[in-house]
Amino acid sequence: MTTPTPPGPAAASDKIDGAVLKIASVVVLGAIMSILDVTVVSVALPTFMTEFDATYATVAWTMTAYTLALATVIPVTGWAADRFGTKRLYITALVLFVGASVLCSMAWNIESLIGFRVLQGLGGGMLMPLGMTIMTRAAGPHRVGRVMAVLGIPMMLGPIGGPILGGWLIEAVSWHWIFLINVPVGAIALTAAVVLLPKDDPSPSESFDFVGMLLLSPGLALFLFGVSSIPEVGTVASARVLISAGIGLVLVIGFIFHALRKQDHPLIDLHLFKNRNLTIAVVTSTMFVIAFMGAGLLFPSYFLQVRGETTLAAGLLLAPQGIGAMLTMPLAGNFVDKIGPGKIVLAGLSLIAVGMAVFTQVGSDTPYPLLLGSLFVMGLGMGGTMMPIMTAAMQTLTHETVARGSTLMNIVQQVAGSIGTATMSVVLTNQMMDRPLAGPATAAQHSPEIAAQLPPGAMEQGLSQAAEAFGFTFTVALVLLLLTLIPAYFLPRTRPAAPAEGADESAPMMMH
Template sequence: MTQTSDKLDGRVLKIAGVVVLGAIMSILDVTVVGIALPTFQQDFATSPATAAWTMTGYTLALASIIPVTGWAADRFGTKRLYMAALIMFVAGSVLCSTATSIGQLIVYRVLQGLGGGMLMPLGMTIMTRAAGPERIGRVMAVLGIPMLLGPIGGPILGGWLIDIASWHWIFLINVPVGIAALIYAQLVLPKDQPHPSERFDFIGMALLSPGLAAFLFGVSSIPEEGTVAAPKVLIPALAGLALIIAFVFHSLRKANPLIDLHLFKNRQMSTAVVAMSLFAVAFMGAGSILFPSYFIQVRHEDTLTAGLLLAPQGLGAMVTMPIAGAIADRKGPGRVVIPGLVLIALGMFTFTQMDDQTPYWLLLGSLFVMGLGLGATMMPIMAAAIRTLKDHAIARGSTLMNIVQQIAASIGTAVMSVVLTNQFLNRPEIGQARAAAADEAVAGQLAAQLGGPDQLQAFFAQANAAAGEAFANTFVVALVLVVLTLIPALMLPRRPKPLTDEPATEAPPAMMH
């Protein structure tokens, strides 16, 4: 359909409502469970490492199902598949709320992740096809809303539900939202027009999905093990990497692979993938680990308050995201991505200079500035890639970008965790102070060694200052990665191009059964 207006009309906005509802549920469930981990440990009498599998299992299932999404969207149609993913996600949520053991909960979270993993790439495909590639910047601005609300709203919502009810409600809350999204999808989403069936790439599936799961499992184990050389990290990560490399060779030889790597022949797609990878490692790692942990561990705020303190970042992004989407469509994504990265770097610089006494107004102001940059960065980068795709390639391209983002975000989280852990290990007073704070007997022994309660309090203050310094040094790594993202960002288009000027990448012809 030829679009006569560059604005998102009512039809597209109605479709956007469905997609945003599904994406919010999927992304919130990545973050909302984090707040419940101590509760799981207590209720199920389990270790922190085992409880963490409620998050790891969901993430691995989510990453494993993404590669199939592009093929399934073409084969069955986006509407049917999106509604099936919603049903699977809601069913998984209900099962999670009925779990009576930590093992059951982990299994049900995997089922939930299989549904959740399809929602975001499917949503991107549905929105791109509905709006047309010339309005992709505005589309990505809409899809950016749940990506912002997830990390901010997850700890707030999870903490509130656990406080007023129980952990079961962090899953049950998905039921009414999921039912509403299902009805909404049936009424609003356009009728499916699936493509002729391609032969399913079973070999590609057998290589890529287990490869992604194994690689991400290894990477996710780095913070727990404290070193990359641990067998629990090295063995699955190398095995997963070997499977992924084997998939690359398989994909380049096959006519209709599970993920079409020939998309990388498109220079703009390749540039956007590199930029997205660097950005996700830098910002996703800092956003999920460093910001909330600083407020909790150094400023001693509870989780709910820490979540509220991160709100300025989301508010800043909401200001710039719709404006950035319009500018990216009219002037080219490079016009907004580069200023966005500069704003993020300026805001993050404050955190490299902070300590345990830095005024909140300065920290919150810096988060707001970073949010302004975030709104002009993440989704325009994705738009730069998908804008060059046509028809059949849209589902594969959005799937590819989601895989890249998932891998890079996991690597970023692991990198920031390891850097921060090593910073703490270089300052043994932090560990001593935490041990004393958690155990009165240890505190008494330490006070006796230091010469009394006053000296113990001074030691606590010294350890807290050291913790603030550790966080500041870790933010230096994130800042360097943000600055490095400017290199591929400079290669993004900085002027409007007619769609016919940039050869759009199309998928190879389908092979009939």
């Protein structure tokens, strides 16, 4: 096993070696496909409306169905990774995801597309938690910050690259290619996974928590279905929202009681919350995702609706955010492993808050250099926020608990993301409804027929009202973001204990 004495291995163990980088390349390919498919479809919704003669509320389910499937399959992933092995399950998830992508490209109506998106989500939902598990086990807890920085690249690029890629493929070829693009990428990822991922060492003796699955997976799906329906029905008081979310919440609460009583292999190990760092990281992550990811979807909407940009241009205007994140993420990964995540996350949140503050004052003619500069500053903050928070949770977990820990963090993020998206959508919708000219003016941006029907001066006034609605919504996001500083203050501010000091923990991680 590993000994602390030889200087060579000790020094090498602190670096990301070639073997870990090869594994990282496989994981990043899978993560890019999974995350891009959440965002790439967002710019295709108007095309789906025309192609399938459907309403916006109906085609929006091509996105919602995918995220619901993600939330449903993630709870099972931790157990399945232990039971069947991460490599085998990762390859299965890739095959399912790519196969479903081909089916999506062949959809003949909106219902079939929504159904195939569910299949795609089942595959995509396993890729991220499995990728985190594989990377953490390969690198060991003392290098989690750096490997999380590598895995964070697709998490940052997805929201920026998705709209750009989707807009370009739709304009240059056809909507079918936003799904078919996964086939060549998936083939490369599949080949790399077979060749490069370490051999499995599954634990066949572990029992499966069927009661937990019957409570949690449908509970999450129903709760998120109810929450996701709020923007469509326009009110929380709708029977569809209350009944679905209510039943889902009851099932989730039932699961919590069940999991706390069950000592041997619950579906999600809630006893992990005894780990102080993980608990603080979960609270911080939840608040951050609700605030920032919810608002993040509004940036392209502002450029499309208020500024009248094309889908491709709107995607390109978000590029400064991705550039900022790419600059700081590798630095943040290095510093997390040296000084702990606490100070880095506080600095990252502060930068995001500064950038978001500019958008709270946004108008219909705010200068682009100011907006793009603010997005760049937010990107700098993003690079020092999301993955360091994940690192705070993951670096204190043992080899046996890392699969369950990554599953837990992914569920929390998925639920928080859905809540954030629904919250910001409802706030924006209500703000637009309170301003009677905002809706017609934004609709007229891409419709000369509607623009011709507006009275003189109505267009300018309506766009100004729409900008005010966006500004108010960004203010709500900023307040939530500032509140996230409270739990972030308690994140660890020291380097994690090195496993080489007599602990044997890194050895099984490296051998797995």
